[in-house]
Amino acid sequence: MDISGNTIFIPGSTSGIGLALAIELQAKGNTVIVGGRRTELLERIAADHPGLDTVRIDTADPASIDAAAKEVLAxxxxxxxxxxxxxxxxxxxxxxxxxxxxxxxxxxxxNVLGPIRLIAAFIEHLRAQPDATLLTVSSGLAFAPLKVTPSYNASKAAIHMLSESIRLQLADTSVKVVELQPPAVRTDLMPGQAESEFAMPLDEFVDEVVTLLEQRPDATEIQVERVKFLRYGEARGDYDQVVATLNAADPHGE
Structure with a gap:
């Protein structure tokens, strides 16, 4: 993925990683559209960050996804x-x-049907572009489970395997499939996570992600250093230790 000159739609980006990434990608010379459910947040984002476009979308609602896709593409x-x-x-x-x-x-x-429906709404358009990217978002918890969040872990494991699979299918198209794998990051995804010492500061995470995108335009997985402990436990042979450490260290993950 080239780091500039793109037109990027980020549904679910009115806060946290999504918004921080949108702001940084705009600063790198991209046109960025922020999507979210709450109109008042979208209005505030547009006022605070001139140049960011906004579109209302509820990714849990198929009709909202279809309507937003038509609006964005128009x-x-x-x-x-x-x-x-x-x-x-x-x-x-x-x-x-x-x-x-x-x-x-x-x-x-x-977490699973939302991305699938979004991809379905945009894939024909993306395939028609000379150079396109689908940047999925899984998690370090796709590779090592946090005990208290079973469904979240499973949903992110599904996104990882979905990314692996559709990358193979779309290899004959102009669409690159890149998977972003965050560790725990200081956001409001879970109560108390924004203040957690275990979680990575948001600005550091986004800076490292954008640097990786810039330095490795052909990467298929974007992994900051802090997620590799979770990502490669099984390959290193210390998976059991990784799981034990994860579940002893902090009640929150991302």
Whole structure:
């Protein structure tokens, strides 16, 4: 992925990693469209960051995705990068179905069906571009589980394998599939995470991600150094130790 000269749509980017990445990518010379559910947040972002375009979208609602896709493409026919960023993370107790089933269904809808539906809405347009990128967002928890967030872990593992699979299918097209794999980052994804010493500062994470995109335009996985502990535990042969350390260190992850 080239670091500049793109038109980028980031659904689910009204806060946290998504918004920080949108701001940094705009500064690198890209046209960036921020998508989110809350109109008041979108209006504030547009006022605070002139040049960022905004579109209302609820990635859990197929009709909203279709409407937003039409709006984005009408305003930005040169769109060539899609970043399905929206995600939710919740603590669950799987001893009793009444304590996890609703949460699990919501997580799968947002974190798995949302990206799938977004890709479906944009893939024909992206394939028609001379150079396009689909930047998926998984997690270090796709590779080592945090005990208290089973559905989130599973949803991000699904995104990892989805990315691997569609990269193979789209190899005969102009669409590159790149997977961003965050560690725990200081955002509001989970209560207390923004203040967690275990989590990586947001500005440091985004700076490192943008540097990696700039230095490695042909990369298929974007991994900051701090996520490699989780990503490669099985390959190193210390997976059990990684899981034990992760679950002893902090109740939150990303």
């Amino acid at each position: 305003r930005h026919p040169g769109l060539n990068v899609l970043v399905p960023m929206a995600g939710i993370m919740r603590v669950e107790d799987w001893h009793r179905p009444e304590s996890f089933l609703e949460s699990a269904e919501s997580i799968v809808t947002t």
